[in-house]
Amino acid sequence: MSVSLEIFGDRWSLLIVRDLMVRGHRAYKEFLGSGEGIATNVLADRLRALEAAGIITTEAKEKDGRRVNYRLTEKGIDLAPVLLELLLWGAKHEETGAPCEIMAHMAANRAAVLAETRRRWSERDPAPLLPPFQSNPEDAQHRPPISKGSKSSRTKSKQPKGGSKP
Amino acid sequence: MSVSLEIFGDRWSLLIVRDLMVRGHRAYKEFLGSGEGIATNVLADRLRALEAAGIITTEAKEKDGRRVNYRLTEKGIDLAPVLLELLLWGAKHEETGAPCEIMAHMAANRAAVLAETRRRWSERDPAPLLPPFQSNPEDAQHRPPISKGSKSSRTKSKQPKGGSKP
DNA sequence: AAATGTTACTTGCAATTAGCAAGTAAGAAA
C-alpha cells in the first residue's frame, strides 16, 4: 500500500484517474478546467508520473496534431473499485453534491457499475458515466440520471470555492 | 471525491488509517516506527487532521497517564473497503511483499474480510489482522498466516529503503 | 500567406509543506 500511495498519494492523481474513468476526459485542457482547479505545471507533472507508473498512456494521435489523448491502461482501469469505494464513502460521510438515489444504486450494484465502467473503457465510450456534481444545486444546469451525459460542455469558470466534487 | 482527497490525499493519512485498521496500532510511537518512517511533526499534524475530520479519536485514558489511545471512528472504519481495494490493487500491480495466497483469499472473500475487520474494531481486538509484509523475504523474521499475529513485537529499525509495505 | 487562435506544455518565483534534528513537559520506573 505504501508503494501505491507513492504513486497517487497526493491531492490530484486520483482525481485525474477519476476524470479519465467516469467523466469523459481525454485532453489536457479538460483536466485543467475540471472543477477543482489544478495548476498546469502540477497537472503536467502528475500526467508524467502516472504514465511512468503505467497507469495512463499518452497517444499524440488524432487528426489534430496538437492534441494528445490520455487514456487509462489496464492497470489504471483496475483502480475502478478503489475509486468506487472512495466515491461511496465520500457520499456517505462528506457532503458531496451527489444525489443519494444514484449513490444508493451504485452501492447496491457495485459489480454492475464496475462492469459498465470497464465496458466503457474497452469500447472507448466517450460519454461520461457521471457528471460533475454540484455542491449547491442552484447552479447545476442540467443533470442527467446516469451514463447519458451533458457532454461536459462546461464553461471555464474557476469556481474558487464550493465547486463540483464527486 | 475531491472533498475526501482533501482529507487523506497525501502520502501518510491512509497509511495511518491502515495501521489502525489492520495492524494493531494505538500509540504514537507505533506509528512512528511503522516501517516507512513518517516524520514526527508530520505525524502529529496528520493525527490532528484525521481527528478534526472525524476519522479517528484520541483518548488519553489507560492507567499510564502519558499514553494516548488513537482509535478509528465509525467513519474511519468505513474506509475499510477503500483500503482493501487499494491493498488488492497494489498486490496485483505493484510488487508488494504480500504473499499471493493471502491476497487471493482476500480477493475471493472481500465480505468476510470486511466483516472480520469491523468485528475486530468493535470488539477492540488488538491483534493485527495483517503483519507488515517485507519486500525482500530474507529479512522477514516470522510471518503468520492470517489474523494470528506476531503481536507486532518489532524492533525499531529505521528501514531506510525497501521496507515493509502492505 | 500572414495573422490569429488553440493546445500542451515550460519557466520563474513566492508561498506552503515535508523532512530532520533537537528540544520539552508530563508522567512513570528505578
Next chain:
DNA sequence: TTTCTTACTTGCTAATTGCAAGTAACATTT
C-alpha cells in the same frame, strides 16, 4: 531523586505546490 518513556513542539532546510507568464507546434481564419 534521578532516569526513562511518551507524546509531542520548535527551528531550520529542502522540496513541493500554486500562480502568472511565457513558448513551440500546429490549426484556423482572413
